[in-house]
Amino acid sequence: MTEHTSPGRPGRWRSGAQSRQRVLDAARELFQRNGYAGTTVRAVATEAGVDPAMVFYFFGNKQGLFAAAVDMSAQLPPAIDAIFDGGLDGIGERVVRTLLENMDKSERAPLAILTRSGPGDDQTETLLRQYIDREITGRLAALLDTPDAALRAGMVNVQLLGLAVARYVVRVEPIASASVDELTTRLGAVVQHCLTGSAS
Amino acid sequence: MTEHTSPGRPGRWRSGAQSRQRVLDAARELFQRNGYAGTTVRAVATEAGVDPAMVFYFFGNKQGLFAAAVDMSAQLPPAIDAIFDGGLDGIGERVVRTLLENMDKSERAPLAILTRSGPGDDQTETLLRQYIDREITGRLAALLDTPDAALRAGMVNVQLLGLAVARYVVRVEPIASASVDELTTRLGAVVQHCLTGSAS
DNA sequence: GTCTATAATTAGATAGAC
DNA sequence: GTCTATCTAATTATAGAC
Numbered sequence: 001m002t003e004h005t006s007p008g009r010p011g012r013w014r015s016g017a018q019s020r021q022r023v024l025d026a027a028r029e030l031f032q033r034n035g036y037a038g039t040t041v042r043a044v045a046t047e048a049g050v051d052p053a054m055v056f057y058f059f060g061n062k063q064g065l066f067a068a069a070v071d072m073s074a075q076l077p078p079a080i081d082a083i084f085d086g087g088l089d090g091i092g093e094r095v096v097r098t099l100l101e102n103m104d105k106s107e108r109a110p111l112a113i114l115t116r117s118g119p120g121d122d123q124t125e126t127l128l129r130q131y132i133d134r135e136i137t138g139r140l141a142a143l144l145d146t147p148d149a150a151l152r153a154g155m156v157n158v159q160l161l162g163l164a165v166a167r168y169v170v171r172v173e174p175i176a177s178a179s180v181d182e183l184t185t186r187l188g189a190v191v192q193h194c195l196t197g198s199a200s
Numbered sequence: 201m202t203e204h205t206s207p208g209r210p211g212r213w214r215s216g217a218q219s220r221q222r223v224l225d226a227a228r229e230l231f232q233r234n235g236y237a238g239t240t241v242r243a244v245a246t247e248a249g250v251d252p253a254m255v256f257y258f259f260g261n262k263q264g265l266f267a268a269a270v271d272m273s274a275q276l277p278p279a280i281d282a283i284f285d286g287g288l289d290g291i292g293e294r295v296v297r298t299l300l301e302n303m304d305k306s307e308r309a310p311l312a313i314l315t316r317s318g319p320g321d322d323q324t325e326t327l328l329r330q331y332i333d334r335e336i337t338g339r340l341a342a343l344l345d346t347p348d349a350a351l352r353a354g355m356v357n358v359q360l361l362g363l364a365v366a367r368y369v370v371r372v373e374p375i376a377s378a379s380v381d382e383l384t385t386r387l388g389a390v391v392q393h394c395l396t397g398s399a400s
Numbered sequence: 401g402t403c404t405a406t407a408a409t410t411a412g413a414t415a416g417a418c
Numbered sequence: 419g420t421c422t423a424t425c426t427a428a429t430t431a432t433a434g435a436c
Contacts, residue, residue: 016401038237040429051403056431115365129372137372154366154375155386161370162362165315166354170361172329172337175354186355190390216419240411251421256413407432414425 020058022048027069028113036066036117036124066117070110070127084139091143092192097184099160103168104180112168115161132157144195155194163187220258222248227269228313236266236317236324266317270310270327284339291343292392297384299360303368304380312368315361332357344395355394359387 026047030039041062045052059065079102083094103109114128140153163183166175175183226247230239241262245252259265279302283294303309314328340353363383366375375383 019401035235035237037235041431042429052430053404053432054402057401062430115370125370128370132370132372150374151378151382151386154372154378155390157372158359158362158366158375158387160362161365161372162358162360165361165365166358169315170325170328170332172332172354172357172361174350175358178351178354182351186351186394187358190355190394193393194386194390219419241413242411252412253414253422254420257419262412402436404435405433408430410429411427412425413427415423417422418420 016058019048019050019054023050023055023058023065024069027065031066031069031117032113033116041065070113070117070124080135084143088143088196090192092190092195093184093188095156095160096163096188096191097180099163100167100180100183103164109164109168111164115165115169132161136160140195152195156191159187159191159194216258219248219250219254223250223255223258223265224269227265231266231269231317232313233316241265263323266324270313270317270324280335284343288343288396290392292390292395293384293388295356295360296363296388296391297380299363300367300380300383303364309364309368311364315365315369332361336360340395352395356391359391359394363387 023044026044027039030044030047033039041055042052044065045055048055055065059068079098083091083098086094103112110131111128114124114131117124137150137153137157140156141149144152146152163175166172167178167183168176223244227239227244230244230247233239241255242252244265245255248255255265259268279298283291283298286294303312310331311328314324314331317324337350337353337357340356341349344352346352363375366372367378367383368376
């Protein structure tokens with residue numbers, strides 16, 4: 001009974017952690033749906049079931065909230081690592097399937113949030129660019145030793161961005177409703193060809 | 201000297217046409233850069249060098265301005281028609297090259313505006329979806345007579361959306377700086393394979 | 401930590417003079 | 419057609435009680 005707000009020793013999780021988490025979840029959902037400017041901290045607070053002032057208490061200001069929402073330090077590294085552990089063989093299908101399964105799972109994928117958002121001109125797009133470069137392009141290019149490794153990896157970025165936008169942002173048919181297996185087979189082959197196929 | 205504001209017979213172009221055009225140009229640029237909610241009509245008016253009230257005079261409200269900015273009736277039909285006139289042979293390269301040349305020309309492409317915008321949930325994305333369905337998917341699928349025609353056309357949508365987003369929205373390297381010829385060759389082959397290649 | 405004000409700013413939209 | 423002035427509503431952000 002003396003543990004619920006004791007400052008030094010957390011009785012549960014310092015008692016504000018779950019509120020903070022709910023705010024983050026709500027922020028990811030709304031930023032993804034309505035973009036940065038289209039999302040109000042009031043709406044986030046309402047969605048999270050807390051007071052608007054709490055959001056500022058936790059994250060300082062709206063930009064801080066956004067930064068926390070799209071921060072993906074140690075977000076999906078387990079799945080991503082598994083993609084590259086198998087080497088080049090069959091990597092096309094693995095990368096497509098991983099992307100699909102992660103985004104279908106409706107864990108708010110930073111990819112979708114960043115694609116639909118953008119505070120000013122630079123902030124968000126730079127973030128997304130760096131994320132793609134670091135997490136995808138860099139690791140893919142490292143597996144190749146051809147002189148056009150960067151371009152081949154870039155072609156894969158086109159495939160993955162296109163898939164994400166077509167299926168989750170624009171929701172164009174029949175891509176939006178296609179099964180994970182179908183897309184994995186078809187786009188996986190394309191990705192594989194971009195990486196290991198003969199240059200045309 | 202009696203012609204500058206005569207209502208029935210336009211002496212020049214009813215004298216407000218160029219203002220309207222400047223507003224539209226400014227709107228396209230700002231909507232593309234900052235999205236719908238991130239763009240204020242005041243900013244559009246300032247960019248266009250007119251008074252904010254003029255924007256409402258011309259377009260009624262902000263949504264009307266947006267609708268006019270992304271309206272692409274008879275926008276680029278000449279170029280698009282040329283893609284399909286040549287039949288299936290080499291259509292991959294033609295569609296990629298046409299897209300690149302049109303968007304590089306920095307004519308505010310509705311594709312870029314719509315990709316970065318989205319008033320609420322539905323309005324814009326529905327518009328973009330319908331545009332893609334009508335202008336690309338439909339015409340591509342019509343050229344094919346395989347049972348998976350729709351899926352093949354959908355795969356092309358993934359390629360084109362991915363290219364547009366990677367090169368013009370996120371500007372990820374080396375796609376953003378690659379030459380039109382390089383991209384046309386590489387992605388054209390992929391698109392061609394998606395359409396006429398053997399199903400894997 | 402959580403909530404109740406409330407300050408300060410800004411946005412969309414309108415009325416009306418010229 | 420174009421501009422000035424203004425109204426209304428919503429938003430970010432803060433101060434402070436509990």
